[in-house]
Amino acid sequence: DSGVTQTPKHLITATGQRVTLRCSPRSGDLSVYWYQQSLDQGLQFLIQYYNGEERAKGNILERFSAQQFPDLHSELNLSSLELGDSALYFCASSVTSGGGETQYFGPGTRLLVL
Amino acid sequence: LAKTTQPISMDSYEGQEVNITCSHNNIATNDYITWYQQFPSQGPRFIIQGYKTKVTNEVASLFIPADRKSSTLSLPRVSLSDTAVYYCLVGDGNTDKLIFGTGTRLQVFP
Numbered sequence: 588d589s590g591v592t593q594t595p596k597h598l599i600t601a602t603g604q605r606v607t608l609r610c611s612p613r614s615g616d617l618s619v620y621w622y623q624q625s626l627d628q629g630l631q632f633l634i635q636y637y638n639g640e641e642r643a644k645g646n647i648l649e650r651f652s653a654q655q656f657p658d659l660h661s662e663l664n665l666s667s668l669e670l671g672d673s674a675l676y677f678c679a680s681s682v683t684s685g686g687g688e689t690q691y692f693g694p695g696t697r698l699l700v701l
Numbered sequence: 702l703a704k705t706t707q708p709i710s711m712d713s714y715e716g717q718e719v720n721i722t723c724s725h726n727n728i729a730t731n732d733y734i735t736w737y738q739q740f741p742s743q744g745p746r747f748i749i750q751g752y753k754t755k756v757t758n759e760v761a762s763l764f765i766p767a768d769r770k771s772s773t774l775s776l777p778r779v780s781l782s783d784t785a786v787y788y789c790l791v792g793d794g795n796t797d798k799l800i801f802g803t804g805t806r807l808q809v810f811p
Binding site for chain 2: 692693
């Protein structure tokens, strides 16, 4: 158990819908990262937050957005969902944001868009 | 963007040493190289991290040449439970984006 929690574990929805994925980092970790893992794209970095502020952006679509709240939990919002958004979504946390920080991954949310 | 490539798959037998190489031709100057292990339907799990030369911990060693354009994860005496997918993670030198390698599926046979 990494100490990072994600909810829900599974999510099934329809195209065009909007969903919110939630992540609670390890106690004391200020940084949260979001990743998408699909069969054809592998593990893709989406976005990073550090202490409530956006720190780095990866391959995140404009239909997707995220935020980190004062209690440090984070939410990833996916809207206008398409079939291709079906994937595993992981969040990870680390103590700070600098190079050399070990990221601890949550168990993931499996999203299926029908 | 940096290309971060790994062999797609490797086979080994219990008790053997396994070396998995990741090529990262445009790694960020100040970034570390991190390796993760992933089992099916689980999140990646940290194995080892380094910046240059050699790092060793209780489960693996990491070899990084001077130019840092590649790294090699070494698993000594693998067991069946080491069957998993292994990923390297680096920062891209141009964009600072984090990039996972393509992943190597390691199958360990008895």
